[in-house]
Amino acid sequence: MKWLFISYTVPSTPSRARVFIWRELKKLGAINYQTVWVLPYSKELLDKVQNLSKIIDNYGGQVLLFEGKILNRDEEIKILNEFVNARNKEYQEIIDKCEDFFKEISFEIERQNFIFAEVEENEEELEKLKAWLKKVEKRDFINAPLKKEAIEKLKKCTRLFDEFSKRVYKEAQKE
Secondary structure, eight states: OEEEEEEEEOOSSSHHHHHHHHHHHHHHTOEEETTEEEEEOOHHHHHHHHHHHHHHHHTTOEEEEEEEEOSOHHHHHHHHHHHHHHHHHHHHHHHHHHHHHHHHHHHHHHTTOOOHHHHHHHHHHHHHHHHHHHHHHHHOTTOOTTHHHHHHHHHHHHHHHHHHHHHHHHHHHHO
């Protein structure tokens, strides 16, 4: 397998530079492995990392970007496992937020709080969950084990939301 390796330094101040670069690497799906950031090689990721390199230069930093193969199969397996763990953590967070969504819908039903404001609020939350899942899926090149569960939980959120919306509509028609 071909990989991208990124090593960089930036001045310690302002700290927002370090935080920004860290966030961008995480958004790409990179993992930090033994002081080097690692991504699977693709032309798209290479372009994005090269753009990030320019930003690092603008912050007064230095970048070493290289592509290659990992010569030790055991090390490559460790890196692949790091990617699995990183994506599974993200999927687990989505799963947990879906569980919170289920509780919120149940709570509103128990209270018989069938108002449009609740539909709107829950719709916004559902859209956030969908967008978040898309972001994680985009950086999940290994199809982490929890992906399927996260997708199923989100489908359940959508079904519950649709049922809740219909119930609110039905209640509004009685008024």
